[in-house]
Amino acid sequence: MSRWRLSGRTGAWLVVLAMLLLGFARANADESSGLQPPQVEAASAVEQAVAVEQAVAVDAQVAVPVVEPAPVPPPTAPFAVGFDKINTGDTAWMLTSTALVLLMTIPGLALFYAGMVRKKNVLATALQSFTIVCIVTVLWVVIGYSLAFTPGSTPFIGGLGRFMLNGMFYDKLNSTLTVSHIASSIPEAVFVMFQLTFAIITPALITGAFAERMKFRAMVLFMSLWSVLVYAPIAHIMWEPSGFFATSGILDFAGGTVVHVNAGVAGLVCAYMLGRRRGYGREPFSPNNLIYTMTGAALLWVGWFGFNAGSAVASDGRAGMAVLVTQIATATAALSWMAIEWIRKSHVTMLGACSGAVAGLVAITPASGFVGVGGAMAIGFAAGFLCYWGATGLKHMLGADDSLDVFGIHGVGGIVGAILTGVFADRAISGTDANMLMQVAGTLTTLVYSGVMTWIILVVVDWVAGLRVSDDDEQDGLDISQHAERVN
Amino acid sequence: MGESSKLVIAGLISTALRRKINRVIDVEWMMNNAEYAKEVIRISRQIGIDELSRYADRMEELVMGRLPEVQPATASVPHETARAATFRPVSEGESGLDSQYIGTLR
Structure with a gap:
């Protein structure tokens, strides 16, 4: 005693x-x-x-x-730790993932889209992706990261505590640095950079919907506003722990709603607002070089391992599972798209194979940290089938000239993935039960918020700068009319 | 050689002209009337399609009894292989590609 x-x-x-x-x-x-x-x-x-x-x-x-x-x-907010709290394995993987995801946009998406447009618009299309990388990078460090990934006074938007990344530091003298409360085993600088690559590719995806007809200055203005007013709030409510849907238990591992539903519906609104291209429905708009498209699709596929497995924010078994199910769903979706083409058209196309693969990548994105092999196959099969319909039958029903089928693949694929995540999530892998109601509510909220805000931004941009090039400029092609360059 | 060859070539020209420019010719009259044949040969060359030009050359040889003017071969054009001489790329119109991308990409 x-x-x-x-x-x-x-x-x-x-x-x-x-x-x-x-x-x-x-x-x-x-x-x-x-x-x-x-x-x-x-x-x-x-x-x-x-x-x-x-x-x-x-x-x-x-x-x-x-x-x-x-x-x-x-x-509940970024905080300081000693160097000894940083996991070097996690950090190495996140640095690698960051590079992989950036490769998805440049050159991956730039090539994927550039191959599908007519030759007179190749440079303009690739330049849009390149420009977005630069714009969003600056906006992200100024305000985007703070709005998306710090707690705010409401569950719908973050605070300004990290405006200009204020408060984020690396202090070698005292062996301390800041980490995000979302990823406390890696430096906050790495987390900022990793999330930046997501913030970059999301608006870059939208460019496919208005390809071959938008003014460059309008694109710059639109993307700047969209990144701050649409992407950051959606990322906050879905991913920041105090965000509305994050606290409600939605499962979106790597951005099915935040990236793909968001970009898909924004693309559809853009296509409606800009109107159809000259000659749409009367003239053939043949892709100029499908080898570019295949190269871009392959880069997207490989880069997606960083996108999905990097979202584990750790170099662990869950990241390994994410890589595996990503590969399975992608291959299954590509095969199912090719099978549909074979049955309906009696041949398989390169564009179809690439499109099916991207559809599978999109659909497995929200599920990649939550499903097993069977779930991945089912999601891949559904994505190939439904995205094919999205890019053909649904496209005709909607009547919009969504030039490169952003809604048909990213919108439909994102919705399919978000809903099926609720069906196939495995508690043994995810550690939690899926709530189907939340999956649907999160998807619908993204569709409505992104759609309405995109429309408002486009109205403003149209008023300020005008959205669409003149008929003559469109006829000449955006390469010459907007950038005074062309490919031979 | 002779009449059967003329008939074959005239038939090929007739089919090609109908497909390319929707023009109908009289194959029988072409075999019997040199002036008419010359005019068809001229039109066939004017269109600028390799296939038709080759038929026109052959027809001229059969009708006029002479070969078309041939460029002397030189050592600087070794790529003139049998494949190059006979290969004819399929145009988008013939393959149906032009209609494939009307109003849809996939």
């Missing part, structure tokens, strides 16, 4: 001492880093938990535990 009291006093003293030391260290760190109050609280909570654990460990050495550690709430 006396020994128990002695060890209890020892433990209590150790706790007090540790807290004093940590408080002192924290005060110093605050002076040097300028952390915002919520982040200090989060950092403090983690450090206190470490101190309590250490005290308990000391107690355990003298055999009797004294202090029951109070449950520490998980951090």
